[in-house]
Amino acid sequence: MxxxxxxxxxxxxxxxxxxxxxxxxxxxxxxxxxxxxxxxxxxxxxxxxxxxxxxxxxxxxxxxxxxxxxxxxxxxxxxxxxxxxxxxxxxxxxxxxxxxxxxxxxxxxxxxxxxxxxxxxxxxxxxxxxxxxxxxxxxxxxxxxxxxxxxxxxxxxxxxxxxxxxxxxxxxxxxxxxxxxxxxxxxxxxxxxxxxxxxxxxxxxxxxxxxxxxxxxxxxxxxxxYKLLEIRKFFDYILLEKPFEGKKVIAFSGIGKHKNFLKLLKDNKFLILKDFEFPDHYRYSKDDIKRIIRQMELVGAEIVLTTEKDYARLYEMKDLKDFPFFYSVIEVExxxxxxxxxxxxxxxxx
CATH class of the missing domain: 3.40.50.300 (P-loop containing nucleotide triphosphate hydrolases)
Structure with a gap:
């Protein structure tokens, strides 16, 4: 839906x-x-x-x-x-x-x-x-x-x-x-x-x-x-170094509760310039990604940030390695x- x-x-x-x-x-x-x-x-x-x-x-x-x-x-x-x-x-x-x-x-x-x-x-x-x-x-x-x-x-x-x-x-x-x-x-x-x-x-x-x-x-x-363990770049081992405070991001997710993802980022002092919410288990199209990249350039965001689950869904879009796409790694506490x-x-x- x-x-x-x-x-x-x-x-x-x-x-x-x-x-x-x-x-x-x-x-x-x-x-x-x-x-x-x-x-x-x-x-x-x-x-x-x-x-x-x-x-x-x-x-x-x-x-x-x-x-x-x-x-x-x-x-x-x-x-x-x-x-x-x-x-x-x-x-x-x-x-x-x-x-x-x-x-x-x-x-x-x-x-x-x-x-x-x-x-x-x-x-x-x-x-x-x-x-x-x-x-x-x-x-x-x-x-x-x-x-x-x-x-x-x-x-x-x-x-x-x-x-x-x-x-x-x-x-x-x-x-x-x-x-x-x-x-x-x-x-x-x-x-x-x-x-x-x-x-x-x-x-x-x-x-x-x-x-x-x-x-x-x-x-x-x-x-x-949940606690935020690290922010990792798509298809790489490069970590986004702390502090996260004031880091300008575009956030998007297709999970059960998008608001929980946004809260996690805000609690870790990210500055969310724009966010996109997609349905849970959503299959992204190239047009979706182009729209997100355009918005990143328009608002002057430093990175695009999503969830580990969304990264799994985007794993076949290898072209994203050329863009500042990162995903959050969380752990239960x-x-x-x-x-x-x-x-x-x-x-x-x-």
Whole structure:
């Protein structure tokens, strides 16, 4: 959906509330069937960590998956990441990376798995990454070829057909206010939080809006955000040196929440002269890039700055190496609960 289309949908979404009621009924029945064993849940012969949310996009699942995978890799564990590969132009099983090489681009595997593969190979993290609609079958295929200690499921809170040993749910305060699909972006009602073993709230606002939905004293509660690690030039290892204060930039992104990207840049003292917002998982055309470059020249910006996910989507546009295009590299940081989450993971893989 285009940005204009999203704005129209937001204004008219109350008309869709009757369909959201039907959606709630279907989702509630589906969850009951899983709870009572009517629907089968399959189990992989390795520990499984799931990372997901209850809204469509924008809660930072990929950085959290990367944080967990990096933590496990630094412990010497062989990590495999399984994703559906949203937005790809292929179907079925695709091996994205064997930990040393990348076999698929963003069009074949999706922008987020490709982003993780680029990071893994660049940093020597050796993550095995695959995409498939059926993540259980993908896991079995990987076990036939690789030594794997632990699986991480990306965006899998709703995929209840595969067993997980730790179920991590990411959420922010906007999730409480959202309607269910199709009148809103919420995939499940707030009552679904009771399934989570770990609940990670994004932002310093904390727990006031969520505590009543969480059941059990053993649920790990985290509050997290993101920190800017570095600004890297497209197709190069050149870093934009600090200080960033007053650096004149054109900013653009096609992610779940463009405003979060802008906030990150403002918090790091960039001077945003102009920004462009594109839909999540957007496929950029050469005309889009020409428009951004023209705007950069018009307003006198020093660089063009985007996200790591957008860089993954633009990876085939090698001509951009001749322009001052940079992307931000971020990492999860915990304000509380980070050590408890580490202990939860350690208890699974020791």
């Amino acid at each position: 285009t940005i204009a289309g999203m704005k129209i949908w937001r204004r008219l979404r109350f008309l869709l509330l009757p369909f959201s009621l039907i959606y709630w009924l279907v989702i509630s029945l589906r969850n009951l069937f899983y709870d009572f064993g009517i629907f089968r849940i399959k189990t992989l012969p390795r520990p499984v960590i799931s990372v997901g949310n209850i809204t469509a996009g924008g809660t930072g699942k990929t950085p959290m998956v990367e944080w967990i995978a990096k933590f496990l890799s630094q412990m010497g564990k062989n990590v495999a990441i399984l994703s559906r590969g949203y937005g790809r132009r292929t179907e079925g099983f695709v091996l994205v990376s064997d930990g040393n090489r990348i076999f698929s681009g963003a069009d074949e595997c999706g922008d987020e798995p490709f982003q993780m593969a680029l990071k893994s190979v660049d940093k020597g993290l050796n993550w095995i990454i695959a995409v498939c609609e059926n993540r259980f079958e993908a896991g079995r295929k990987l076990l036939e070829k690789f030594e794997i200690d632990v699986f991480i499921l990306d965006d899998a809170f709703q995929r209840r057909d595969i067993n997980r040993d730790v179920d991590i749910l990411l959420i922010d305060d906007e999730s409480v206010k959202e309607f269910l699909i199709p009148a809103g972006l919420k995939r499940e009602p707030m009552s679904s939080l009771k399934r989570a073993d770990v609940v990670c709230v994004q932002g310093l606002e904390g727990w006031s809006a969520f505590e009543r939905y969480i059941r059990g004293e053993n649920v790990v509660r985290c509050v997290f955000g 915990f304000y509380s609960g980070g050590e408890e989450l580490k202990q939860k993971i350690l208890g699974l893989v020791r």
